[in-house]
Amino acid sequence: MARRTKEEAAATRDSILDAAEKLFVEQGVSRTTLQHIASAAGVTRGAIYWHFDDKGALFNAMMERATLPLEAELQVLDEAASGDPLSDLREYMLAVLRRTVEDPVARRVFEIATLKVEFVDEMDAVRCRRRHNLGQWMARAERQVKLAADQGLIGKNVDPARIALALWTMIDGMIRNWMFAPQSFDLLQLGKCVIDPYMEGLRAGRA
Known part of the structure; x- marks a missing residue:
């Protein structure tokens, strides 16, 4: 009983x-x-x-x-072993976009946390979780960028923190805008169109 x-x-x-x-x-x-x-x-x-x-x-x-897309795919990056840190970072970012499109539960909670809540005291958990996610992203992305620099894949004079923040802004901004009108564009396709040229630009600067 x-x-x-x-x-x-x-x-x-x-x-x-x-x-x-x-x-x-x-x-x-x-x-x-x-x-x-x-x-x-x-x-x-x-x-x-x-x-x-x-x-x-x-x-x-x-x-x-709930497990948000940015959190759910961290294992992709943590277990990556392609030997190319930038490619691994790209695959993680695309995996996040794919999860956003394909996982309705994760997408619904992400929508609530980004578009449907005011950051008042009783909802401060959203602000704290976002800060935590950003910290996790920055640590991992900076690590990948530093590895790429050490391997000569990008220039030695890059600022890993700046690049990591730029990539976060890309992925976060794309998801937020897609949430407003999911039928207006293909999130994964746009992700490739935005992320790939940026990564290629980093590689082009290695000389």
Whole structure:
């Protein structure tokens, strides 16, 4: 009986998070109340408070449950072994774009975190997570750029931090704009058109 009760509680929690995720996409975080979420999930407000202290805690749990595209594909970069650091970096960036297109759950939460939330105190988890993701990206991208410089694939006088930040801006900006109108352009194709010339320009400067 205890096991069944625990499973039922977990199922209720998931249904609340599913409902919140759907409503946050449809009407934004600030315009979604706990009563809206309770009604959509078919539970009472009391059931929500049993699982979450407030909307901020519910929102944070929704974010923690999801794996965003930038995070999901880090393994691609960490396990890369092609011998060409720039090619590995390119493959990671394209994998992120591909994940954004093909994974509806990751895309939905990314949309909420970037377009549907105000960075007020109770939603500060988004700001913290974004800062963490940027830090992870910068560390890995700078490492790849330094390796490329050491191998003579690009010029020795490059600034790895500047290049890493430029690449982050490219990928983050493309995803954000695609989210506004997914049918307006092919995200993966545009990614190749933007990333490849930049990488080729880096290689061209190795002399």
